[in-house]
Amino acid sequence: MALQPLSELPQEPLTINRALLSVSDKTEITKLAQALNKAGVEIISTGGTARKIREQDIPVTDVSEITGFEECLDGRVKTLHPIIHGGILGRTSHQADVDEMKRLDIDPIELVVVNLYPFKETVAKGDCTPAIATENIDIGGPTMIRAAAKNFAHVGILTAPAQYEECISEIQQKGNLSFAKRQEWAKHAFNHTASYDSAIANYFNTLDDKSDQLPEQLNISLTKSQTLRYGENPHQGAAVYGNQSEFIDCFHGKQLSYNNFTDVDAALNLISDFWDSKPTCAIFKHTVPCGVASDEELSNAWKKAFATDTMSPFGGIVVVNEKLDIETANAINEIFTEIIIAPEYSAESLELLQEKKNRRLIRIKKLPNSNESRQYRSIFGGALSQDADLKTVTKDELETVTKRTPSEEEIENLLFAWKVVKHIKSNAIVYAKNNQTIGIGTGQTSRVEASEIAIAKARQEGLSLEGTAIASDAFFPFPDGVEAAAEAGAQTVIQPGGSIRDEQVIDAADELGLSMVFTGNRHFRH
Incomplete structure (x- = not known):
């Protein structure tokens, strides 16, 4: 059968009769199960998820009862069965599929709720071994997610606890799931499995005996952290991706812009090289330092850095490598400074600097440089990648x-x-x-x-x-x-x-x- 254009897919609201719940992160799963049960939905589940649901006296059927085949290989094989995947992949608007499902005694599954083994969190731990990492590679989960997402015209797919409230609301208010919501969830599902597979591939790249070489396949999967008002110029759309909140906390002032992020990145990289030095201050404009100085007192470091170029710092960025004291804050406050970055702020400096509502104040939580840092730059037809320049000289x-x-x-x-x-x-x-x-x-x-x-x-x-x-x-x-x-x-x-x-x-x-x-x-x- 030829593939249909998206506009030709059945777009009717979907009534949920059966749901399969199998999650690693069990946050709010019983709340969702209660709502489904109240709506008359038959719940199918596996292992720990089923136990969690039963603890709340919610009726649940084990997958093994549906398949007639017990979970095996220490739980590695649970849902990998035609009865399950036929129920997920069956196109209930396509009569040939309906007839075949009846012949094979396969009942449709209209909602799949799955999240995956915590692979990223596991390999981030210092004591993680390749054996432990391998055991945290989910197989059945991604298979079910991809199957349900592929068949989003007939199945809803939830991959994160944050989506449960939307699902509950749709069922309680409408009694079904809309096509638009199912399509949105399918998009999230494919992005979710892509990110998961990228993390696994990148981990295995580090296990290569040639790990000093750049990998043959570049896998980058970053979640959008925020949409920006515009890019370098107002006619350019822009967003920022990744985990910037792990490194900085912009706790006062307006949202950072595209250009602000590039300036902050440059400032953090420079101050990283002075982190263990005496008190240091650097002033940036358009990603370029216009003055840098170190001294026994931070206020003197500011004066020396500012003296290098007294014109350029207006509207610029100031970064320091130690707690910002009130004397230094007073000096910085004498000129218009758009962003101030420090690991800490004294109470007096905060009181002063927060008087200007639009000035951004940033707290450094973590330095960007590490021994495994790599850099990327987009070019025509692809990207460039290189090891970060972490070289120092003594x-x-x-x-x-x-x-x-x-x-x-x-x-x-x-x-x-x-x-x-x-x-x-x-x-x-x-x-x-x-x-x-x-x-x-x-x-x-x-x-x-x-x-x-x-x-x-x-x-x-x-x-x-x-x-x-x-x-x-x-x-x-x-x-x-x-x-x-x-x-x-x-x-x-x-x-x-x-x-x-x-x-x-x-x-x-x-x-x-x-x-x-x-x-x-x-x-x-x-």
Whole structure:
């Protein structure tokens, strides 16, 4: 028989005579069973679900009574039987199916209520082994869900306790289930099983002996957490997907926008690299840091970060790595700041900052970086994926390549600048001194131009470049980059190295009396 267009499927309301309930999460299942029983629905169930329903003195028939075959293999086989799946997949509007079901003594099942073994929750536990994970792979559940969702024209499918109230309401108010609601539930069901299978596939990808390689199949399944008013621009529709609430709590102010989310992401990634450092403050505008500083006091860190660029922070984002105190809050409050991000807030700072109703205040609950982080970017015809750039460098890993060795103070400046330049768009240049950014040049097609912009910004703010460290996210391809840095007042350079002209660059640094170190890795951000 040829497949029918959706518009040709039977769209009549569906009366429920028999329902199959078999759930792992038993939240509210007895409430649903009571409503079904009151409506005269015959309830079929399995194992623990049946016991739970019977505890409330609700009549229930075991699946084994229907199939004439007992549950076996430690409960692995319960519902995988033609009597069950024939009842779910039978098209009661199609006479040939009706006749065959009568011949085989199969009665229709009009409602299926199933949720799955907690695979995601199980593998998230630190003590989960492959054996435990495997036992939590549901087989009968997804099979029933897919069967019922496929036959949504004749069957209702519920996969989450949150849907039970809708179902109860439909039955109590109308005495049946509408086609529109069945179609909506089927959509949720297929998304549910897709997410479940993605989690299993991704887990098995981690068990591969070649787990250091990116998987052959990219499986991404994210639930929409909220619809956004628009995307980067008002004519673009947008939504955010995933579990952002696991990482942040936006507890005050308007809903975050698309651009806000990208800014917050950039801010969280930078502050992650300074999490165990002394008090640090970073100011962002359009995902780019316009000032970063560390100090013994957070209020001083703010002043130093703001001094880097006193124009750009208006309407920007501020992130700190420790509890936001009232002194720092007062300083931030002097200019218009759209978002403030901190792990904690003092009571006094909250009272002050919440006076502005539209300002967003965000509490950091969890840092985004982990050893297993991967990044994704959509492109024509697909996506790019890569390991997140979690690379850091320590003092002992620096390779001094010039005749002059950097002093301890210079090394501190170099490491600070290197942490910051990692989060600047390429080509990226950062001048820093005393744990403060002095000049930042970002996103230029020429590394020298990036340096010139950083120098110009520093001079515009009246900041001295004398004795600064300069960090470059990639190697200097020509000596002109270090020559310009030295002319501006820089005394020490940190860069990846790796250019075919490294020797020329090193010679230039030696002639200028600079110290220079190589890190052996770059931090391109495109």
